[in-house]
Amino acid sequence: MKPEICIVESPQALARAAAHEFANRAATAVQQKGVFSVALAGGHTPKALYSLLADDAELQQKIPWRDSHFFWGDERSVPPDHPDSNFCMAQTALLSRVPVPAANLHRIKGELAPQQAATAYEQNLAEFFHLQPDALPRFDLVLLGLGADGHTASLFPGTRALHEQKRMAVANWVDKLGTGRITLTAPVFNNAVCVIFLVSGSDKARARKAVLEGRYDPERLPAQLIRPRAGELKWILDAAAAR
Numbered sequence: 001m002k003p004e005i006c007i008v009e010s011p012q013a014l015a016r017a018a019a020h021e022f023a024n025r026a027a028t029a030v031q032q033k034g035v036f037s038v039a040l041a042g043g044h045t046p047k048a049l050y051s052l053l054a055d056d057a058e059l060q061q062k063i064p065w066r067d068s069h070f071f072w073g074d075e076r077s078v079p080p081d082h083p084d085s086n087f088c089m090a091q092t093a094l095l096s097r098v099p100v101p102a103a104n105l106h107r108i109k110g111e112l113a114p115q116q117a118a119t120a121y122e123q124n125l126a127e128f129f130h131l132q133p134d135a136l137p138r139f140d141l142v143l144l145g146l147g148a149d150g151h152t153a154s155l156f157p158g159t160r161a162l163h164e165q166k167r168m169a170v171a172n173w174v175d176k177l178g179t180g181r182i183t184l185t186a187p188v189f190n191n192a193v194c195v196i197f198l199v200s201g202s203d204k205a206r207a208r209k210a211v212l213e214g215r216y217d218p219e220r221l222p223a224q225l226i227r228p229r230a231g232e233l234k235w236i237l238d239a240a241a242a243r
């Protein structure tokens, strides 16, 4: 399925467009099945969305917080109160400012050894989604950012996690950063109802163009792995990233 590309003028307009998508999908999922599940991304661009959701009273009214369950697409190998933590970022920007029950926050336990954190997260996913062995969770919404090197979540170029086809979450050593990460795998992202990339800034224009228009080379451009089998794929870009 070809991705839907939405180009807006500015990072602020990107956050607003993403916030409306988020609110509509959350409300629809809860109306249809009583629950909404979302995997959050780290990074500045997703953070602008979270801050807007926390600041905009009208949007907040639309979102059924009590029936919304928050997961993360990836996490750094740090405790939840560490400034590098994706959980900490979302908690500070949004989740501590809206009436979402603590039990609905399914963080990756970055304080554990990466492999342990990945296994614990898989257990959480299996419980929440009532998964049979070898089944995959189907998120209502996955938010993803794009790195200037073509990475997404913690699926970095040339790393082992790119080839994972069975596990839901894995530890992933990232040589270029000299650090371990924990990440959901491509099969999980590709099992989602809807995946939305949020990409802003001129520093992302090259990677965006290579991922969307270049030769298929996921080892070098991991974001190309993300093609939902039975779901929507949407890219929301600001003008700078779309250039």
Ligand SMILES: O=C(O)[C@H](O)[C@@H](O)[C@H](O)[C@H](O)COP(=O)(O)O
Residues within 6 Å of the ligand: 041, 042, 043, 044, 045, 046, 073, 074, 075, 076, 086, 144, 145, 146, 147, 151, 152, 153, 154
């Ligand atoms: O853990 C992370 O860092 C994110 O999951 C990562 O994949 C991020 O989404 C991109 O690097 C884009 O980040 P920016 O929007 O800050 O450029």
